[in-house]
Amino acid sequence: MMDAFKLEDFLPFRLNVLAQEVSTRLSSIYATRFNLDIPQWRIIANLATRGDLTAQDIARVAFMHKSTISRAVSGLERRKLIQRTADPADGRAYKLRITASGKTLFKNLLPDVLAFEQDLLKQMKSSESAALLRGLTSLEASVLKIKST
Amino acid sequence: MMDAFKLEDFLPFRLNVLAQEVSTRLSSIYATRFNLDIPQWRIIANLATRGDLTAQDIARVAFMHKSTISRAVSGLERRKLIQRTADPADGRAYKLRITASGKTLFKNLLPDVLAFEQDLLKQMKSSESAALLRGLTSLEASVLKIKST
């Protein structure tokens, strides 16, 4: 019609659709089987793999808003999947730690989640999946550069 | 800590963060300068480049929910950027068409939007950006395959 612009080739659009599609399918795994939403899953995963963190730490590494974290933490604490203790070094902050049952949940969840990722990648030729991962790494760097501009 | 799982290497997480980051920065272009939100931008772009479409058509090509489209269309029609006419072939449907002022807006917007995409890609080595695009194409196919499973 007008111009040769194709929305379906437009990088931001493609990223959005892919992320959305992948996210929806993935979250159905931990939502239905483990009753976690996306923020909760991210917090669990970070605490399980990185050790104790404050909400602020999580905000930085998981790119989440602090209000989202605050709410997700309440839920996780209520279910005793994580535990909050005052940070001795900073009276405003709380150290978040995953509990034993949180670890168990994570251990049960992880295989499913990894299997899903592998399903996605296994459908691709290995040269293509390698290209994807390389490209994503490069794009991540590019976004950071633009960000600081 | 526990397992070698790294959330920051996990494909769904990476896609999410990237899409989110890119989307936010892009939408600030058309939000502040042209008062469009994401659904509206997508509708304008599709109508500008593909010609007349029904809401249903847009839902399919742009992966949007019909309720989202319905609301976005109202706003665009109110601003006379698009126009709705009853579909002669189907009494339930409406043909959506971009108006002259809609086209003008799109023409003004397009260069900014393309420049943003180019900014992203230009920061990457051309081998890396090629890898990215190839990988995304392959992943798109992979997601579709899993979807039908």
Next chain:
DNA sequence: CCTATTTGGTTGCAAGTGAAACTATCGTGT
């Protein structure tokens, strides 16, 4: 020290979104 600014975290509010219910119309089968 004492004030001013910043920072960690929580909460209220407004906006956006998906699911589902609903209306109107279409298409199929009988």
Next chain:
DNA sequence: ACACGATAGTTTCACTTGCAACCAAATAGG
């Protein structure tokens, strides 16, 4: 011609989310 299920689009509702205002504690500057 009619009844049925499917489909286009709108709207209501519940829920999520980001932003901004807020409180408490920390840090910086005079």
